Amino acid sequence: MVGPSGRQAADANCTVKLPATSLPKDNVKVLLLENINQTAIEIFKAEGFQLETASGALAPEELEERIKDVHVLGIRSKMQLPGSALQHASKLLAVGCFCIGTNQVDLEAANAVGIPVFNAPFSNTRSVAELVICEVIALARQLGDRSSELHRGTWKKVSKGCYEVRGKTLGIVGYGHIGSQVGVLAEMLGMKVKFFDIASKMPMGNNAPVESLKELLSGSDFVTLHVPASEATTNMISRWELMHMRKGSYLINASRGQVVDLASLAESIKSGRIAGAAVDVYPTEPEKNSDGFQTELQGVPNVILTPHIGGSTEEAQAAIGREVAYALVKYVNTGSTAGAVNFPQMDFPTLPGSHRILNVHQNVPGVLKNVNNIIADLNVNIKAQVNVTDSNIGYLVMDLEKDLSHEVEAALRDLPTSIKTRILY
Numbered sequence: 001m002v003g004p005s006g007r008q009a010a011d012a013n014c015t016v017k018l019p020a021t022s023l024p025k026d027n028v029k030v031l032l033l034e035n036i037n038q039t040a041i042e043i044f045k046a047e048g049f050q051l052e053t054a055s056g057a058l059a060p061e062e063l064e065e066r067i068k069d070v071h072v073l074g075i076r077s078k079m080q081l082p083g084s085a086l087q088h089a090s091k092l093l094a095v096g097c098f099c100i101g102t103n104q105v106d107l108e109a110a111n112a113v114g115i116p117v118f119n120a121p122f123s124n125t126r127s128v129a130e131l132v133i134c135e136v137i138a139l140a141r142q143l144g145d146r147s148s149e150l151h152r153g154t155w156k157k158v159s160k161g162c163y164e165v166r167g168k169t170l171g172i173v174g175y176g177h178i179g180s181q182v183g184v185l186a187e188m189l190g191m192k193v194k195f196f197d198i199a200s201k202m203p204m205g206n207n208a209p210v211e212s213l214k215e216l217l218s219g220s221d222f223v224t225l226h227v228p229a230s231e232a233t234t235n236m237i238s239r240w241e242l243m244h245m246r247k248g249s250y251l252i253n254a255s256r257g258q259v260v261d262l263a264s265l266a267e268s269i270k271s272g273r274i275a276g277a278a279v280d281v282y283p284t285e286p287e288k289n290s291d292g293f294q295t296e297l298q299g300v301p302n303v304i305l306t307p308h309i310g311g312s313t314e315e316a317q318a319a320i321g322r323e324v325a326y327a328l329v330k331y332v333n334t335g336s337t338a339g340a341v342n343f344p345q346m347d348f349p350t351l352p353g354s355h356r357i358l359n360v361h362q363n364v365p366g367v368l369k370n371v372n373n374i375i376a377d378l379n380v381n382i383k384a385q386v387n388v389t390d391s392n393i394g395y396l397v398m399d400l401e402k403d404l405s406h407e408v409e410a411a412l413r414d415l416p417t418s419i420k421t422r423i424l425y
């Protein structure tokens with residue numbers, strides 16, 4: 001069995017006993033980087049896969065070397081996976097991002113070589129939201145500064161410039177999973193909540209949408225950022241935007257480092273325009289805990305700096321470990337791509353007494369005709385056939401009677417349109 005979980009029923013396919021056709025389980029090699037949670041390790045072990053782990057991200061050359069014989073790669077937010085690294089990964093079947101963000105992976109390149117990428121879209125949402133709420137109060141009370149002063153032996157009991165958050169306005173940029181959760185919690189503290197999102201979003205409680213980023217910035221006492229990394233969000237908060245924030249307001253960034261221009265932020269706080277900031281993410285972050293770290297925000301008053309720990313709670317990491325590991329095991333065992341962020345979605349039950357063939361191919365006209373010609377020529381009985389596509393690739397899944405399935409697999413592999421072909425059970 002794979003392990004105890006509420007998802008057990010849904011993941012019953014993970015536990016299918018695999019005869020010789022599939023890659024033997026103890027040949028499936030999993031490489032987990034960046035201290036991925038023990039729950040994931042247990043799931044892969046229970047499955048009988050080979051496992052290697054490393055505590056930090058790898059240097060690019062080391063990754064290229066180690067990825068060569070790996071079937072499943074697990075990373076978090078630091079390990080960059082560019083298309084060039086994937087060229088070295090001829091055996092790679094799937095990538096798991098044990099986090100929300102997938103911007104560290106070249107998703108298009110992975111799609112083009114037939115590798116689905118899985119993540120955990122909301123297993124750490126609550127943890128990030130709680131940290132942000134904690135920071136709203138901590139900034140309003142200058143808690144970081146008081147604490148470090150006292151650590152240095154300085155007793156500085158002041159109330160000037162310290163406030164309650166009740167009745168203040170929190171402005172949320174990006175009202176997705178995390179933003180909306182922050183909005184709900186903030187109202188419980190008696191705050192007014194506004195949000196700006198490029199998509200139309202259902203407001204929770206009394207949270208109110210605004211029309212523009214500028215309107216949000218100028219109307220908020222606290223601004224918190226919850227957008228993904230994208231071209232549009234790069235330096236989204238820069239000198240101009242900081243100038244349009246209320247005098248004496250605060251900024252929180254627990255989204256991605258490139259969203260805020262940190263030099264401009266440091267300048268605005270030193271000049272007294274912005275009253276403080278909490279920053280959890282940085283344009284460049286160390287690969288491992290022992291590496292040093294520098295930012296222009298060090299030593300700036302009322303700035304809380306945290307080392308990208310928004311989602312770092314026992315609860316979130318265990319939930320992420322379970323969610324992503326199960327998705328990867330299920331993909332290896334059944335070909336299910338449910339939840340993959342860069343791949344056509346397929347998830348249908350396995351059919352007893354059949355072999356399953358998975359074929360990732362270029363999405364060009366004529367592929368299915370060629371596939372069906374192969375099947376007709378070999379006179380094979382198809383029990384189920386599904387082809388799902390995106391603009392670039394098609395993902396064909398066929399359950400076939402066992403007698404000639406290997407011949408079908410070999411012929412599919414030879415088609416010039418085929419990218420990756422596997423046979424299961």
Ligand SMILES: NC(=O)c1ccc[n+]([C@@H]2O[C@H](COP(=O)([O-])OP(=O)(O)OC[C@H]3O[C@@H](n4cnc5c(N)ncnc54)[C@H](O)[C@@H]3O)[C@@H](O)[C@H]2O)c1
Pocket residue numbers: 100101102121122124125128173174175176177178179196197198199226227228229230232233254255256280281308309310311312
């Ligand atoms: N600090 C951490 O440890 C930590 C943990 C989890 C997630 N994150 C990061 O937090 C961010 C948000 O995560 P989420 O799960 O809420 O994502 P989500 O996809 O649920 O929500 C993002 C929202 O941002 C909106 N958006 C996109 N571009 C925008 C723009 N230009 N202007 C305004 N709104 C825009 C989207 O429409 C969406 O509603 C991501 O960058 C994620 O990587 C950080």
Ligand SMILES: O=C(O)CC[C@@H](O)C(=O)O
Pocket residue numbers: 076077078098099100101102124311
């Ligand atoms: O666990 C991490 O390293 C990343 C956390 C967070 O940024 C995410 O994208 O989920």
